Amino acid sequence: MKFCYEYPHPAVTTDIVVFTIGDQCLQALLIKRNNEPFKDKWALPGGFVDIDEDLDTGASRELEEETNVTGVYLEQLYTFGQPDRDPRERVITVAYYALIPPEKLTPVAASDAAEVKWFALDNLPPLAFDHRAIVDTAQQRISAKTRYSTIAFQFLPERFTLSELQGVFEILLRENLDKRNFRKWILALNCVEETGEIRRNGQHRPAKLYCAKNPDRVDIIK
Amino acid sequence: MKFCYEYPHPAVTTDIVVFTIGDQCLQALLIKRNNEPFKDKWALPGGFVDIDEDLDTGASRELEEETNVTGVYLEQLYTFGQPDRDPRERVITVAYYALIPPEKLTPVAASDAAEVKWFALDNLPPLAFDHRAIVDTAQQRISAKTRYSTIAFQFLPERFTLSELQGVFEILLRENLDKRNFRKWILALNCVEETGEIRRNGQHRPAKLYCAKNPDRVDIIK
DNA sequence: GCAAAAGTGTTATCCCTACACCCATGA
């Protein structure tokens, strides 16, 4: 107890909603807590912000420590600070969300957590703390951003087919899209280009492979 | 120094960018600091979050203390936590922004601050801490929200003319709008209604007064 | 040859934009 202040200070954490797309649906990564409070409950990955560490840095550090994932899209979501959200002490959490493509989808077992698992968003278990509200906020944000930005590309590997791209949009928007209209629209946006490669994949015509023109950037569209 | 912790804790504040529309431009409220650091510099109103107080509550309390304004639109903006943003200790600030209609535009002199003043956003003085970045972020947010929500109504009194409403949009969007197209658009949105009253105001035809259908709500449009 | 996904154009509709004049009032 050697860090003392004239006035009470809250603890500050980051929690990260890690999204991916798998099994034809949007999934979030949860860890099973092996300490009180909420022992054995599922929760978001996250942890305390170091005292001389930037919030973004803290979030990406926690993400790497608990999932072994680096170099993915990470954005601040919202700050949750209800006084009673943690029974131990006042904890304010700066929530982030991360999007990871299925190619990097083997983060499990990098953590000190008891268990790490992907859950479909419409089939979440009860969550610790106020983590359910955080996940819901993140899902709203990501759906909204799908409509007016190129954020959906962050779920795809470097090379992808237009059908795969359409599938990601359909999952995020929760609606079916017309194939011809989607292709016209996405090509008119001028944000993908043909690689010249094709992918043979089953007993049907092979698909052209495309890549994003600016894979590291999320642009506002429309 | 009687509040002690096992690990170092940051201080947490809220800072509020208070916007209004005056002199045909978007203005922000600043206070002149009368303490170190940044003594005599202009800064955003704000202060420490109480240890058992919600973040939203803290922001609206600070807003009332420093400007005497209550019951206005207040929304969390972003959390700023660069380790060196305050020279005294680690301070993480949860930034908010508030929109106040010109009718409530007499908050000056309610505060313990040395001086409180409205500044046009394209004519800001140098600001303390990283407050310039906070103001810029807030301005981007408000411009973006003007395009897809009814946030602009928050700058208007209960009753207003369509010309006044158009003026607010023009200031926020920084572009001139066609009068007929604007009226068609705003009436089709179905978010205002005629009060039946008119306002006589100078040597010209009097204007019909309208009111918002849901003055307390900001709806997503389009 | 057949199943399965890839790929490709046209038409109708709706929404947005551009644009100019009369109205009611107070001085």
Next chain:
DNA sequence: TCATGGGTGTAGGGATAACACTTTTGC
């Protein structure tokens, strides 16, 4: 009567939405 802002409609163009068949492959 004149200056001032309030109030109103229409036509053209561009974007969006609906819609079905051919192609290429593996088995």
